[in-house]
Amino acid sequence: MNLSKSKYTLGVRCCKLLWLSMFKKEEASEVESDSVLESGNLVGELARHLFGDTYTLIDFDKGFDNMIKDTIIALEDSPNIICEASFAYDNNFCSIDILKNDSDGVEVYEVKSSTDIKDIYIDDISYQVWVLKKNGLKVKNAYIVYVNSDYIKDGELDIHKYFKIKNVTNILNLDVVLENITKFKDILRNKTEINTDLSLSCKNPYPCPFFSYCTRSLPRPNVFDVGCSTFFSKKLDMYYQGKVTYEELLKTNAFSDKAREQMMFELYDLEPKIDKPSIKSLLDSFTYPLYFLDFESYQEAIPKIDGTRPYQQICFQYSLHYYLEEGGKLYHKEYLSCDYNGNPMYGLSKQLCDDIPLNSCILVYNDSFEKTRLKEMALLFPDYSSHLLNIRDGIKDLLPPFKNHQYYVKEMYGSASIKKVLPALFPNDKTLDYHNLEDVHKGDEASNAYLSLSKLSKDKEEKLRTNMLKYCWLDTYAMVKIYNKLKEDIK
Numbered sequence: 001m002n003l004s005k006s007k008y009t010l011g012v013r014c015c016k017l018l019w020l021s022m023f024k025k026e027e028a029s030e031v032e033s034d035s036v037l038e039s040g041n042l043v044g045e046l047a048r049h050l051f052g053d054t055y056t057l058i059d060f061d062k063g064f065d066n067m068i069k070d071t072i073i074a075l076e077d078s079p080n081i082i083c084e085a086s087f088a089y090d091n092n093f094c095s096i097d098i099l100k101n102d103s104d105g106v107e108v109y110e111v112k113s114s115t116d117i118k119d120i121y122i123d124d125i126s127y128q129v130w131v132l133k134k135n136g137l138k139v140k141n142a143y144i145v146y147v148n149s150d151y152i153k154d155g156e157l158d159i160h161k162y163f164k165i166k167n168v169t170n171i172l173n174l175d176v177v178l179e180n181i182t183k184f185k186d187i188l189r190n191k192t193e194i195n196t197d198l199s200l201s202c203k204n205p206y207p208c209p210f211f212s213y214c215t216r217s218l219p220r221p222n223v224f225d226v227g228c229s230t231f232f233s234k235k236l237d238m239y240y241q242g243k244v245t246y247e248e249l250l251k252t253n254a255f256s257d258k259a260r261e262q263m264m265f266e267l268y269d270l271e272p273k274i275d276k277p278s279i280k281s282l283l284d285s286f287t288y289p290l291y292f293l294d295f296e297s298y299q300e301a302i303p304k305i306d307g308t309r310p311y312q313q314i315c316f317q318y319s320l321h322y323y324l325e326e327g328g329k330l331y332h333k334e335y336l337s338c339d340y341n342g343n344p345m346y347g348l349s350k351q352l353c354d355d356i357p358l359n360s361c362i363l364v365y366n367d368s369f370e371k372t373r374l375k376e377m378a379l380l381f382p383d384y385s386s387h388l389l390n391i392r393d394g395i396k397d398l399l400p401p402f403k404n405h406q407y408y409v410k411e412m413y414g415s416a417s418i419k420k421v422l423p424a425l426f427p428n429d430k431t432l433d434y435h436n437l438e439d440v441h442k443g444d445e446a447s448n449a450y451l452s453l454s455k456l457s458k459d460k461e462e463k464l465r466t467n468m469l470k471y472c473w474l475d476t477y478a479m480v481k482i483y484n485k486l487k488e489d490i491k
């Protein structure tokens, strides 16, 4: 029975997760997107230059046996740097991202594309160090290399400032590696599905893709369907106490008023709740001309644009609906950058300042996102800074009535996300159904679409751009519809 470091870490997270990943992959609800994997690979490739541009790369395509043989040869060249150095001991395999092969021992560098260190990384590198030691190598130190979220690109990327390196030698979990390996191999030899109860590992450090599968026998709705920002630990606590159905949960005092309200609405099929005075007071604070704005953005692990940080949201598109006067005609403007290799935020900022006059009232859905983007762009572009900050100051939010349950219908299922609120308010309106769009139905698809545009033929690029515009158009049109519905329902 073979074990790799990825299987080892799956087992540490949850034994059932390891078993299901091996024998019931088809039950996983989602897989990591290509863009996440790609960004991890790019960060890994960049880190290979941490000790200079001279290193030996063990060729992954040659298969594991040849990788191990090539590693043995490379190790003789000490001192040197070996990337993807590969080892096996008793059918436990691992490739080391960067092995610093000094004359008096080796140092292990495990590269992560995240901006913090998760506990599971320690188990990951512990397994690698254990395999190395079993191969007779003297491991002097073990390090996690991860991304410095405070790094701001200024000219050529400074790899030593971009990465952070933490020495984890003294916190390795070496004592449990053998015990774990024996347990995990036993599990994988067993063709019968193992039984492991739910735990915090189901959501931490990553949401488990088998969560729907593992909770499939619970009655619906159940404790894990409670929304309203309820902590997973609280839901788990109730589940362990055997309180799973909404009837059982409502007999406890464990949940917030909003969560209780969600359960009551679904259980007793309650009529919509509309707190007219609160909503009226919010709507009365809006002035005309009235704008409805939505940005689309992408994130990249390795910043390409000067003045930006790793994973900063880079805006490339917006949609803007607006009324010049109450009850008047609805207008629309939009922007989608063509500057695929430059800074899309520049053209976007320029046109946004043309499209939204000073001192306007601008509606968004969940204002922290747009406000933060406007502040970042104001810092980047002094020419537009005061206008962008003026737009930021004019922003009003359409989210609070839904988040605060001043407007609540049971089909919101405890969520105030616009993607839940819209179908809840307009269940039969096909024009508002994101499923009817082509290519782009949600934010991450819009990001991936933008990042792919430069690689497409002219025809495909045009078609995708059209579908991106339709998607963003619908985001602000949805806000217009929600705004008008609020106005109508408080009459």
Ligand code: SF4
Residues within 6 Å of the ligand: 013, 014, 015, 016, 017, 020, 196, 197, 198, 199, 201, 202, 203, 208, 209, 210, 211, 212, 214
């Ligand atoms: S959902 Fe939880 S119990 Fe099920 S496999 Fe994932 S981590 Fe394990």
